[in-house]
Amino acid sequence: xxxxxxxxxxxxxxxxxxxxxxxxxxxxxxxxxxxxxxxxxxxxxxxxxxxxxxxxxxxxxxxxxxxxxxxxxxxxxxxxxxxxxxxxxxxxxxxxxxxxxxxxxxxxxxxxxxxxxxx
Numbered sequence: 001x002x003x004x005x006x007x008x009x010x011x012x013x014x015x016x017x018x019x020x021x022x023x024x025x026x027x028x029x030x031x032x033x034x035x036x037x038x039x040x041x042x043x044x045x046x047x048x049x050x051x052x053x054x055x056x057x058x059x060x061x062x063x064x065x066x067x068x069x070x071x072x073x074x075x076x077x078x079x080x081x082x083x084x085x086x087x088x089x090x091x092x093x094x095x096x097x098x099x100x101x102x103x104x105x106x107x108x109x110x111x112x113x114x115x116x117x118x119x
Contacts, residue, residue: 060118066113073089077108084117
């Protein structure tokens with residue numbers, strides 16, 4: 001499903017905020033502020049893996065699993081058909097809810113670096 005939760009409907013440089021907002025159920029602007037606070041705390045840009053993984057793992061307490069580019073987005077989703085997932089591919093973060101990818105483009109065949117189970 002193609003969906004843009006960004007209130008301004010912008011499509012660049014906010015995949016992290018869009019995906020986390022959808023997976024967590026937090027409003028987009030709240031998620032954006034959390035990313036800013038984590039960025040200030042860690043010293044990393046808000047859209048870098050080091051910054052948003054801190055939010056996901058240390059604050060939201062989502063477990064992380066590593067694939068090392070050995071599984072596609074579709075394969076990861078098939079393992080957790082009823083869960084809400086945050087999936088990282090090279091340069092992008094996306095959300096899948098109950099096996100449905102909610103993003104701006106179709107990334108099913110892309111290789112996964114890691115993913116988090118949100119629900």
